[in-house]
Amino acid sequence: xxxxxxxxxxxxxxxxxxxxxxxxxxxxxxxxxxxxxxxxxxxxxxxxxxxxxxxxxxxxxxxxxxxxxxxxxxxxxxxxxxxxxxxxxxxxxxxxxxxxxxxxxxxxxxx
Amino acid sequence: xxxxxxxxxxxxxxxxxxxxxxxxxxxxxxxxxxxxxxxxxxxxxxxxxxxxxxxxxxxxxxxxxxxxxxxxxxxxxxxxxxxxxxxxxxxxxxxxxxxxxxxxxxxxxxxxxxx
Numbered sequence: 483x484x485x486x487x488x489x490x491x492x493x494x495x496x497x498x499x500x501x502x503x504x505x506x507x508x509x510x511x512x513x514x515x516x517x518x519x520x521x522x523x524x525x526x527x528x529x530x531x532x533x534x535x536x537x538x539x540x541x542x543x544x545x546x547x548x549x550x551x552x553x554x555x556x557x558x559x560x561x562x563x564x565x566x567x568x569x570x571x572x573x574x575x576x577x578x579x580x581x582x583x584x585x586x587x588x589x590x591x592x593x
Numbered sequence: 594x595x596x597x598x599x600x601x602x603x604x605x606x607x608x609x610x611x612x613x614x615x616x617x618x619x620x621x622x623x624x625x626x627x628x629x630x631x632x633x634x635x636x637x638x639x640x641x642x643x644x645x646x647x648x649x650x651x652x653x654x655x656x657x658x659x660x661x662x663x664x665x666x667x668x669x670x671x672x673x674x675x676x677x678x679x680x681x682x683x684x685x686x687x688x689x690x691x692x693x694x695x696x697x698x699x700x701x702x703x704x705x706x707x708x
Contacts (some may be wrong), residue, residue, distance in 0.1 A: 513693045514693045514694050514695070514696075516696050523681070523704075524701065524702075525683055525699040525700060525701045525702050526636065526683075526699050527699070528696045528697075528698070531694050531696060533694070569635055571696075571697075573693075580638070580641070580649065581626075581638075581687075581697055583635040583636055584635065585634070585635055586635050
């Protein structure tokens with residue numbers, strides 16, 4: 483089993499749709515959780531950190547369920563510019579500076 | 594604009610050449626990383642430096658040689674690369690130590706092609 487797994491995608495949704503991505507991790511000692519977005523042929527950019535109580539940034543909402551070792555990202559009112567690959571990243575600093583990436587989920591928002 | 598700067602942006606080299614990739618950050622981060630990324634795959638960790646010391650080497654072939662001259666700089670020396678080494682090479686930095694919820698910041702990468 484991979485350490486971090488994500489919905490395989492791709493997701494093709496119309497503008498204005500709500501879309502949710504799921505991510506599971508296997509290391510119960512993981513401490514930090516992040517969502518990054520990556521555009522084609524560009525570097526990953528931090529979208530948001532994921533906090534235990536859940537957090538929201540505009541149209542984006544992240545949730546963490548430690549008991550189920552599950553992270554989610556919800557995008558509301560999706561825009562064409564949201565088209566990208568979304569990467570779930572998990573970190574356990576007790577194992578050094580090791581950030582583990584999920585395989586990514588590709589999103590295409592269609593006009 | 595990215596706070597982690599990588600040079601060059603693009604590099605084409607032959608299998609017998611020697612070249613270096615450079616990365617610089619001025620965010621006071623004491624952990625720096627090299628990743629390799631192939632198309633449609635997530636970044637694959639190569640090396641981690643923590644407080645200027647190599648802390649993780651993910652069994653990378655010796656034709657890749659990292660160097661951390663100081664807390665702001667990270668180099669990746671390349672020698673006798675193979676065509677399968679063609680990829681996007683990403684540098685990242687982060688806070689070191691055990692503080693949680695401190696993300697990585699990525700440079701915009703060097704696109705490397707081996708002829």
